[in-house]
Amino acid sequence: MSLLSIVVKALDALDLDDEVNRFVIDRAVNVTRNRPHPWSTKHDYISWSGLTDRSYNARLLPARPVSAEGVGTSRPPLDETVKLFARLPGVNQRLCAKSTGLFPAFAQYLTDGFIRTMLSNDDAQEDRRRTTSNHEIDLSPLYGRTPAQTSALRLKSESPGQRGRLKTQVINHEDYSPFLFGADGVVKPEFAVLDLPLGLKRLTPEGRATLFAAGGDRVNAAVQTAMMNTLFLREHNRVAAMLEKRHGDWDDERVFETARNIMIVMFIKIVVEEYINHINTTEFPLQADPSGAWRAKWNRPNWMTVEFSLLYRWHGLVMENVTWGDMAHPGNSTLLNNSLLLGSGLAQSFVNVSANRTASLGLENASSFMLFAEKGAIAQGRLNNVASYNEYRLTMGLEPARNFAAVVGSSDKPDEQARLSALAARLQGLYGEVNNLEYYVGLFSERVEKNGPLPELLSTMVAMDAFSQALTNPLLSEHVWGNKKNRQLAFTDEGLAVIEGTKRLRDIVDRNAPGLGTGFVGMTRREWKRA
């Protein structure tokens, strides 16, 4: 990356921020082959179904089935492999230097919208080769992934003061989504078309009464994601009210659709300018400028890959215990239970989440209640015949690791170095040869980068996909965003002003949650210093 930093610094010095921005983004995306991908999880060969059936994930690298035995096809026993993620006896969780709890909260809310492995409360309905993704950043956790779901979530009223709104209920003078279950504990008929929250097996009766009717089946998974959805719910209704006031002749449908246009672009702006810049290890702040994408060869429609789906399992960020104000709670108790959010209100919830730290991504650091998720992810990589860790390093333009010590890296702290050496030996024991190391395990075997919350291979892949997915959004196309007249029609002048005025989540919290005051809301810890 040294050449890159030199060029960036040179351009930066010349005050060519837009050019630097385009250069960095272009470079991040062009490290490997662009879409359209020739393969998918439908078949291990190239087929018309594979090229067109978007209920399967695409593939960056072709399948490497075990039937073709050899390097890269080693699959140690699943139960042994998952132990690599478990904390060592008596050892505390390593914490991330940079991130607050708002980072994983946003990451989960974002990725639950388009990384949608076909999971279900009914095991027979699960298929980890398939996806229910729309393959777009479309705020589907808020709006649903189908027109019928969107319809169920909308108020659909032509009455003044109600046009274009999403359904809400008021609790302690604040707006929330309606509850999903009726007093009888059964899903309300109006919400039957929604996807049921995942993980119902683990649902408690107290939790059940607090779950929201939302667009995404992972919105209620944790109180932090429910909080995020509540924020965008309120902002949608606030924007709809603004549009209705300015455009008295618009019907419910037009107010809704235009509010959604504004919300999606606002969300993408947060993705690039707050979230990606939090991940970013350089000092140059990136902007959500789509113009560089209009003529880019990588401007091809999104299609989630099996690799992207796996690399975003940041279960490792979840802490064993969550602090909420002055109380510590087992992390477990904040799943499928929105009581803390409802009790604290939205503003204080954002402050509470931002006051948490996160665990550090990596092996030997998982919260005890998240090991089942790691097991599922490893199995998913195997079911999909995903190629090896070193093959992905190579394809991303990184040097393949020559041995396990190179994978796990080193530390100048003797204790940590001892752990790393032992970890390399564990990996060696399981895989024998470094080229056999599985992709998923390899991703999290690396140490997180200096000045960032992610390890190297993972962050390289995230950057490629994030830019090529966010900036190719249909609303940011040359003919909508890039055409002044169409941009005004699609977003309205007042909508564009709202987007322009939104730089961080805190801005949105501030206008939708009473009582925020000077409370800290952010993804980067205030104590963090660049190394």
Next chain:
Amino acid sequence: MSLLSIVVKALDALDLDDEVNRFVIDRAVNVTRNRPHPWSTKHDYISWSGLTDRSYNARLLPARPVSAEGVGTSRPPLDETVKLFARLPGVNQRLCAKSTGLFPAFAQYLTDGFIRTMLSNDDAQEDRRRTTSNHEIDLSPLYGRTPAQTSALRLKSESPGQRGRLKTQVINHEDYSPFLFGADGVVKPEFAVLDLPLGLKRLTPEGRATLFAAGGDRVNAAVQTAMMNTLFLREHNRVAAMLEKRHGDWDDERVFETARNIMIVMFIKIVVEEYINHINTTEFPLQADPSGAWRAKWNRPNWMTVEFSLLYRWHGLVMENVTWGDMAHPGNSTLLNNSLLLGSGLAQSFVNVSANRTASLGLENASSFMLFAEKGAIAQGRLNNVASYNEYRLTMGLEPARNFAAVVGSSDKPDEQARLSALAARLQGLYGEVNNLEYYVGLFSERVEKNGPLPELLSTMVAMDAFSQALTNPLLSEHVWGNKKNRQLAFTDEGLAVIEGTKRLRDIVDRNAPGLGTGFVGMTRREWKRA
């Protein structure tokens, strides 16, 4: 177009055929805005649903609703407007100088695959704002438009000699699709998932017994399209047999998928090299070379437009009477009735169809039994608030017509000139002002071009869409077709040889229909001479 011809001739003289090819194609596509289109038929404004819901057509130009009265919103009474298409009393059909009946047969079979207005035998299920298209050239008339339909049409057998095949029946020693209806006149249960043939209201009992179980609901519409489907059915099974023989370890699924890969690319080759070259008015023969598309800015996913859907209503090519061997039949009697095909066999049917001429596209020339279709098309344009004829000329880089005489053109034959002058007066009487002329009526008000079967605006729009849709097919992408290793994997060496060896429909007929001999099969009349 004179600058274009000079450049083409210059490059041609230098023997730079590939460059000419790329130049001509690029120029044809770049006459107007590329995809992604900002508008669709979902809303009259820009919306996320409009940008993503592919069950609606896209739009090249924004909606021009009548509520915004003014130029371009004139809509004369429907019954008066459709009369423009009817032949004048006692006047014979004008015939096309260039085309045989094979041209409309192929055009219909091709476009029925992706121009799929949501029509139905049940009026309540129709929605002329919507489409059931996959938006790809995917041979859906043969394979169905959904995985479930494909599955119903496949033999699905692992037995040697049956792998990868589509279902067939043998009649007079030749293969055809199975019949759709059982002896009881009811759809066979195995085909319940197929879309019913359209136009069942007009079905006769004799016709019913001859209808095929096919992928497309328009395959049985005319004997010519059923013939075309039979050809590709046999070629698919022939290719599958070839693959099975060479790849004894492949299962049914892989043989099927690979045969389909080969068939789709073979079909696209016919589209460009036989069909488009038939439409082409220049002498330079175009080739189906996708490499120019890989870096083209117009390489964006297909999405059928409402304008494209309307311009391809070439009902006007249908003759009042069809000759079949030595017999004349009312054109009407060849609809929803495959008796002629079954009686003659495939080879003789192709010869018979190629021995027909076609009517000439244009007003005052429709076959009596096709007027209902013109009425539906005009209504569809209005329902979708399609902009005016002159707006489309302008957006395609053509000069807008200044008056109705300029629209209808002129002739040096006094009788024809008299008709044209009278036609211009009729148009003036209906629309008043030339800028009010509707798109659909305007398209067919123009005379066909010299050396081609289409009028000017129509052929300009066909060229743009044809290339940008055919050459952006996922199988022709840089990473499949453009990558030697992947190309071999996707098509096999023997499959590539079949594609290479196929230049015209006749080649496919020759290897699948016994008894063709030296019979003429082609889209261009043997008598035709370039003017």
